[in-house]
Amino acid sequence: MNDTSSTPPQSSAAAQGPLRPARSARFAEALRLAVAEGLLSEQRPLAGFLDADGIRDSVDALRDAFAAEPGARVLHTFAAKAASLVPVLRLLADCGMGCEVASPGELRLAVEAGFPPARIVLDSPAKTRAELRLALALGVAVNADSFGEIRRIEELRSPGSPSVLGLRVNPQVGGGSIGAMSTATATSKFGVALRDPGAREHVVQTFAERPWLTRLHAHVGSQGCSLELIAAGIAETYRLAEEINEVLGTRRITGIDIGGGLPVNFSDDEVRPAFADYVTALRAAAPGLFDGRYDLVTEFGRSLLAKNGFIGARVEYTKEAGGRRIALTHAGAQIATRTVFMPDAWPLRVGAFDGQGRPRSGRTMVQDIAGPCCFAGDIVAHARELPELHEGDFVALYDTGAYYFSTPWAYNSLPRPAVYGFAGGTGALRLALVREAQSLDSVAAESGLRHADALRDLRAQAQGLS
Numbered sequence: 001m002n003d004t005s006s007t008p009p010q011s012s013a014a015a016q017g018p019l020r021p022a023r024s025a026r027f028a029e030a031l032r033l034a035v036a037e038g039l040l041s042e043q044r045p046l047a048g049f050l051d052a053d054g055i056r057d058s059v060d061a062l063r064d065a066f067a068a069e070p071g072a073r074v075l076h077t078f079a080a081k082a083a084s085l086v087p088v089l090r091l092l093a094d095c096g097m098g099c100e101v102a103s104p105g106e107l108r109l110a111v112e113a114g115f116p117p118a119r120i121v122l123d124s125p126a127k128t129r130a131e132l133r134l135a136l137a138l139g140v141a142v143n144a145d146s147f148g149e150i151r152r153i154e155e156l157r158s159p160g161s162p163s164v165l166g167l168r169v170n171p172q173v174g175g176g177s178i179g180a181m182s183t184a185t186a187t188s189k190f191g192v193a194l195r196d197p198g199a200r201e202h203v204v205q206t207f208a209e210r211p212w213l214t215r216l217h218a219h220v221g222s223q224g225c226s227l228e229l230i231a232a233g234i235a236e237t238y239r240l241a242e243e244i245n246e247v248l249g250t251r252r253i254t255g256i257d258i259g260g261g262l263p264v265n266f267s268d269d270e271v272r273p274a275f276a277d278y279v280t281a282l283r284a285a286a287p288g289l290f291d292g293r294y295d296l297v298t299e300f301g302r303s304l305l306a307k308n309g310f311i312g313a314r315v316e317y318t319k320e321a322g323g324r325r326i327a328l329t330h331a332g333a334q335i336a337t338r339t340v341f342m343p344d345a346w347p348l349r350v351g352a353f354d355g356q357g358r359p360r361s362g363r364t365m366v367q368d369i370a371g372p373c374c375f376a377g378d379i380v381a382h383a384r385e386l387p388e389l390h391e392g393d394f395v396a397l398y399d400t401g402a403y404y405f406s407t408p409w410a411y412n413s414l415p416r417p418a419v420y421g422f423a424g425g426t427g428a429l430r431l432a433l434v435r436e437a438q439s440l441d442s443v444a445a446e447s448g449l450r451h452a453d454a455l456r457d458l459r460a461q462a463q464g465l466s
């Protein structure tokens with residue numbers, strides 16, 4: 001154990017042992033090890049990497065931030081879409097977290113990962129009857145996205161169902177800097193739009209008539225939204241809970257699910273804003289939220305995983321075009337989809353490494369880092385000043401632990417890359433396979449191989465009949 005008598009630990013991670021070196025040094029060690037073990041090579045030119053210890057530290061930071069509010073009872077769930085990999089979900093389940101899911105596939109992954117149903121929350125704007133039936137049978141919490149969904153739940157639920165049932169509202173506090181990530185705009189597709197004429201009254205009436213509805217849910221937005229904007233949306237939701245309880249004259253609403261959406265700093269290694277900053281913003285906007293009258297649920301995704309992962313990709317060739325140096329790598333839109341299509345909203349930092357996986361230093365030059373996809377915009381970093389890259393080198397794309405390699409895009413029939421986890425102290429890192437790379441057999445199978453004759457035979461039959 002550390003002697004912590006003179007300097008109090010800043011987090012439980014600090015209390016467990018010497019602080020790990022800065023992320024970039026740790027990631028450099030992981031990349032060098034992956035190259036040494038042949039996991040990144042000419043034959044395996046692309047992989048995702050996740051820091052299992054770092055994920056644990058992020059969970060501790062989240063817990064500590066909310067634990068600073070002694071009255072609050074909080075269930076922290078992880079938004080499965082941010083890293084839909086069973087080993088990641090199992091690690092988080094093992095840390096005591098819950099899981100937020102938004103599709104039958106994510107629900108299946110959460111169950112396989114071992115989350116108890118009482119710690120699973122189902123959100124999604126288009127739940128089918130079959131999905132609702134399964135969720136209610138399992139006893140997972142469900143947040144209805146609309147009045148239409150409330151009617152379906154009413155039809156399907158049995159009186160003793162253990163599912164906690166809530167309604168998602170859209171506080172309509174406005175959007176952030178990325179339209180596609182802003183869920184609380186006036187015309188957002190999510191939740192019941194609270195400021196529309198008559199909507200608030202309709203919500204209160206809906207709760208008055210249904211004693212089984214006990215929770216409100218809001219998820220204001222993700223990357224690009226300020227803490228103040230997110231906190232304002234949660235404060236609006238809190239005020240609605242207070243209003244409903246006052247009108248009904250009873251503590252009907254017992255829980256508020258405040259969603260996720262903490263933005264991530266993509267420009268350096270610092271975690272900024274921290275979970276503690278968000279708790280401060282929430283406390284300022286809605287002090288009563290933490291006084292113990294409401295069970296709180298959180299649903300963070302990107303802020304828990306982004307900084308704990310990176311993409312490693314081999315430089316296959318370099319070339320010059322119009323005076324610009326281009327490094328052609330295997331990391332493109334199939335693995336960094338948002339960055340390629342919206343480079344200003346999702347810029348990624350790039351690290352340059354030699355063929356042995358050692359950080360490159362020396363002469364820098366302006367280079368584009370391009371991917372393998374067959375369209376001109378497939379560039380993951382534009383005009384970056386980096387040490388000169390050569391064929392056989394590797395690049396690292398940082399802050400990609402959430403949403404990047406865990407949810408690839410199948411453009412050009414490019415296979416899903418392998419994902420590895422790493423853990424351990426400096427000089428003693430170990431790697432483990434989290435998901436194998438997709439094989440070409442699998443690519444063919446997913447492209448209809450079993451039905452290869454379907455269209456040819458169909459035409460032949462149709463012609464025979466006519």
Ligand SMILES: *Cc1c(COP(=O)(O)O)cnc(C)c1O
Binds near residue numbers: 082102123219221300
């Ligand atoms: C995507 C999503 C989250 C997680 O968002 P992050 O920005 O990754 O924290 C949480 N709740 C809901 C309903 C979501 O759709």
